[in-house]
Amino acid sequence: MAFASKSPWVIHYDGSSCNGCDIEVLATLCPGFDGERFGVINTGNPKHADIFLVTGSVNEQNIGVVREIYEQMLEPKVVVACGICACSGGVFHDCYNVIGGVDKAIPVDVYAPGCAVRPEQLIDAIVAGVAKLDEKSAAMKAAKKGA
């Protein structure tokens, strides 16, 4: 049995979001929705986090930061693109400095579109991400046994 899904710790990074999605992400972690019921904790430290919640699109300024945070996270890890900006660039997609969605920088596992993304949808996305975490954790174990 994998325990990854029982304690998904998240880290939240605001790429170039208009702040709409950030407010929703934080609202999801607030007492009203009580993410801790499922073991969700907001860590603020990539080395402790399992799920990376990115809001906003990737641009020339933040692509390095997004990659750095992703690389500091330990396997198994999952990336959730929160909001349509993080999925594809959204309304900002043809801005001169915008490269596109988060998947232009790092591999994204779950896409949660919406403008802004609703807490209910975010919870759904985190649940989907948690399933992926379990898969990755099982794969890691199998690889360890094989090695």
Place this chain on the structure above:
Amino acid sequence: MIEMTLLTTLIGTLLFALVAPVVGCLLAGLDRIISARMQGRVGPPLLQPYYDVRKLFEKERASVNAVERVYVGAALLFAVLAGGIFFSGGNLLLCVFVITLSSLFFIMAAYSTRSPYAEVGAARETLQVMSYEPMVLLMAVAFFQVTGSFDVAAAFGLTHPAVCTIGLVFLGVLFILTIKLRKSPFDLALSHHAHQEIVRGVTTEMSGPTLGMVEIMHWCENVLFMGWIGLFFVWGGPLSLIAALIAVVVVYFLEIWIDNNFARVKWQFMFKSAWLVALVAGGVNIAVLAFL
């Protein structure tokens, strides 16, 4: 005689290593549920701390250097040893020193990473040790005055609970207990809540299994500190353990309440108030006992 003491300490340490993580884990789970209820939330399942640690041990192993995990392992080992010494009725003073040694290893683990965030945490942890240590030492001295021995087991030979004669010392220990349990307002080095932390304080660079060991160490520490609280309430009578248990439950609930109702203070306040409490509560109580 010495072999006997060594043997009991060894057996005590082994038992503590088996029992304390279980008790500490359940205590941490209860803590989180009660905290959540105080905040109007449902809270995590009781075994959430266990799930967290199991997950941490499943994570990829990575470390910024080779010694960090060794230091954390030493900190855990000494925390268990301190618990073993205490619960096998051994020397209270030794127990105090060994648990301080454990804290020092933990601080060194943070410093060894050379991360500026971990160093901020380590510096604050050092301040915390400096703040609570006088009161802890005075506690050992006060017990010596009451029982005539530094041995924990001597408390069971008393005709009435120690808290009757060293009540002020008990209040002082209650004050610094908040620091030792890493609870707000004194959770300067390592908060359980990310939103009030500089990245993650002492554990910034600790990840995966290393962080799991840190969690287990905290469980063991908490059980030991609750043992200290219980020690104030035991005597030779048959109900003494029950009285101690009730006292421990009440005190832990009080700590959770404090944690949820007070914002973090600055280190200057923590340091000054802790020393003031140690000098007034501990000093007065010990002086009264010495001169009466």
